[in-house]
Amino acid sequence: MDTPTTRILLADDHALVRQGLRLIIDAEPDLTVVAEAADGAEAVERASEKEVDLAILDIAMPRMTGIQAAREISRRAPGIRILMLSMYDNEQYFFESLKAGASGYVLKSVADRDLLEACRAAMRGEPFLYPGAVAALIRDYLQRDRQGEAVPDSILTPREEEIVKLIAEGNSSKEIAETLVISVKTVDRHRANILQKLGMRDRLELTKYAIRAGLVEP
Numbered sequence: 001m002d003t004p005t006t007r008i009l010l011a012d013d014h015a016l017v018r019q020g021l022r023l024i025i026d027a028e029p030d031l032t033v034v035a036e037a038a039d040g041a042e043a044v045e046r047a048s049e050k051e052v053d054l055a056i057l058d059i060a061m062p063r064m065t066g067i068q069a070a071r072e073i074s075r076r077a078p079g080i081r082i083l084m085l086s087m088y089d090n091e092q093y094f095f096e097s098l099k100a101g102a103s104g105y106v107l108k109s110v111a112d113r114d115l116l117e118a119c120r121a122a123m124r125g126e127p128f129l130y131p132g133a134v135a136a137l138i139r140d141y142l143q144r145d146r147q148g149e150a151v152p153d154s155i156l157t158p159r160e161e162e163i164v165k166l167i168a169e170g171n172s173s174k175e176i177a178e179t180l181v182i183s184v185k186t187v188d189r190h191r192a193n194i195l196q197k198l199g200m201r202d203r204l205e206l207t208k209y210a211i212r213a214g215l216v217e218p
Contacts, residue, residue, distance in 0.1 A: 006123050007034040007051055011043035011069065012058040012085065017108070021056070021085075024112060031119055040064025044072045052080055054122055056115075057102075059086040059093055067093070067100045074101030081122040085111065089130070095140070103204065104128030124172075127204035138211060156194060161215060163190045167203055168210035 008025060010033050012018045022033045035050045037043035041063040047055055055073055057066035064072075070082045083104040084097040094105050104118045107130055118128035156164065159180075166176045173191070177184045200206055210216045 005029075006031050006053045006119060008032065008119065009035045009037065009043060009046050009050065009052045009055040009080075011037035011040065011046075011056065011061065011066065013038050013061045014058075017058070021111060021115065024115060025119070028116060031116070040066055040069035043069045044076070047073045047077055047080055052077075054081045054083065054119060056083045056085060056106075056119075059084055059088070059097070067096050070097065070100035070102050081125075083115075083118050083122055083128070085115075091140075098204070103202070105130065125202060126170075127202070127207070156197065160190055160194050160197075161213075163187065164194060164206055164210050164213075165215040167191065168207040168216045 008031060010018055010021055010025070012021070015038070018036055018038075022036070025031045025033050035046040035052060037046045039061045040057070043055065043057055043061075043066075044064065046052070055070070057069050059066040061069070066084055066086075070084065073080055073082060078101075082100075082102040083106055084093075084102045085106050085108055086093055086097075087108045089107060097105050103122045103125075104127060106114050106118045106128065110130070114128070114130065121128040162180065163176060166179060171179070173184045173187045176187045180187070194206070195201065198206070198209060200209065207216075
């Protein structure tokens, strides 16, 4: 069975950067660039006009920044996954990107190595974080904990905690099903219940919860 091709919008104000990234992406059978934009406002327009699965947005763009564009694309087309590109290993940019709806943050300096993995992770509904970002995330949550923001008592059943732990460790639904000897459908039902109980949206938030609840080690 053919793997569906992920249709990508690529937004960066430097034509050479776009060209380089496009060459990397278009060389992959499961990824294709269907639209390009030179600034944030154009990215929002292209995302509305084209059938796009994934938007890759440079953070620093004229007219509208990548973060502003991400916010607007998330509002208009919540089904489009978003990755941020940045020259800067900057915690503030990173946290703002997550708040704006991005599921990954890729440093331009290692885009040739990380971008393809980040695209595929985003389409699986998983976060892509470079090592410095993971450290920032953990530091942020430990600081909140120290400041007395209570980590909630668990409202999950032992089975649900087991599933959260496995999700946070990066296992797919299929792998979790095999480990616990249950069906993939049952895993997905548990995941939906867990997200609803905790008021969370995705794997990234579950992973943060798992770290704070001590289900996985930072």
